[in-house]
Amino acid sequence: MAKIIAICNQKGGVGKTSTAVSLSSCLSLEGKKCLLVDLDPQGNATSGLGVNKRNVEKSVYHALLEQNPISELILSTCVKNLYLIPSNDALSGTEVELVGELGREARLRKALQSLDPSFDFVIIDCPPSFGLLTINALTGAHSVLIPIQCEYYALEGLSQLVKTINLVKDNLNASLEIEGIVMTMADFRTNLTQEVIDEVRKHFGSKVYKTIIPRNIRLSEAPGFGKPIFLYDKDSEGAKKYKELTKEFLLFNVTN
Numbered sequence: 001m002a003k004i005i006a007i008c009n010q011k012g013g014v015g016k017t018s019t020a021v022s023l024s025s026c027l028s029l030e031g032k033k034c035l036l037v038d039l040d041p042q043g044n045a046t047s048g049l050g051v052n053k054r055n056v057e058k059s060v061y062h063a064l065l066e067q068n069p070i071s072e073l074i075l076s077t078c079v080k081n082l083y084l085i086p087s088n089d090a091l092s093g094t095e096v097e098l099v100g101e102l103g104r105e106a107r108l109r110k111a112l113q114s115l116d117p118s119f120d121f122v123i124i125d126c127p128p129s130f131g132l133l134t135i136n137a138l139t140g141a142h143s144v145l146i147p148i149q150c151e152y153y154a155l156e157g158l159s160q161l162v163k164t165i166n167l168v169k170d171n172l173n174a175s176l177e178i179e180g181i182v183m184t185m186a187d188f189r190t191n192l193t194q195e196v197i198d199e200v201r202k203h204f205g206s207k208v209y210k211t212i213i214p215r216n217i218r219l220s221e222a223p224g225f226g227k228p229i230f231l232y233d234k235d236s237e238g239a240k241k242y243k244e245l246t247k248e249f250l251l252f253n254v255t256n
């Protein structure tokens with residue numbers, strides 16, 4: 001059975017998609033069989049893996065609303081061992097359409113129950129909101145990985161995220177845990193970055209990964225080429241740090 005991790009933060013632009021694509025591709029390159037689920041109607045994870053959204057016929061929409069078998073939705077990617085359930089424009093209406101459906105919060109969980117057991121990890125890239133798509137991710141996941149950008153308002157909104165996680169725990173998914181918190185886009189030339197890191201560590205202690213992802217131009221370029229950082233520039237600082245993060249992640253997730 002795969003371990004399912006939702007990459008979640010209701011803020012946009014904090015590094016969710018970069019973390020989802022980088023972590024899942026690094027795990028795959030290390031030999032773990034992974035599925036990346038693109039749950040954001042913007043489809044950045046889909047295009048970040050070189051899949052053209054316009055050519056996507058079936059997306060995660062078909063799992064949530066049409067309840068198609070998940071095996072019919074899985075695509076292979078440019079990375080060995082990494083598979084994708086893509087997003088496309090159809091997903092943008094999903095939250096509204098799901099409202100009237102039975103078991104609307106647990107559609108993704110239900111879909112993932114029939115996932116081939118040879119998968120080691122499922123990584124879900126969440127949209128930047130607390131709608132039904134994110135609730136589906138949190139209901140279907142074993143844990144949540146939270147990227148936080150090293151900026152002034154980093155902690156703002158975090159208490160709301162923790163509240164939402166606790167609500168899901170109380171009502172829909174009792175065993176949901178916080179996998180970890182990763183600080184992203186750090187710029188160590190500014191005092192602010194260190195202050196924010198200290199502040200987040202004070203609040204979340206050992207949940208915060210030791211590895212900090214720096215601001216790195218190569219990381220921002222890679223999606224434009226439809227490649228994860230390890231295929232775009234494996235010697236970049238961004239690639240090195242995401243590899244370190246993956247090692248740290250694996251310390252807490254021993255598989256065989």
Ligand SMILES: Nc1ncnc2c1ncn2[C@@H]1O[C@H](COP(=O)(O)OP(=O)(O)O)[C@@H](O)[C@H]1O
Nearest residue numbers: 012013014015016017018185214215216219220
């Ligand atoms: N460590 C980083 N250094 C530089 N640019 C980054 C880094 N992480 C993400 N980016 C860029 O910042 C933007 C937002 O990141 P993204 O991962 O898409 O965030 P989210 O999914 O939370 O909206 C994207 O253009 C991305 O390429």
Ligand SMILES: [Mg+2]
Nearest residue numbers: 016017040044
């Ligand atoms: Mg994103």
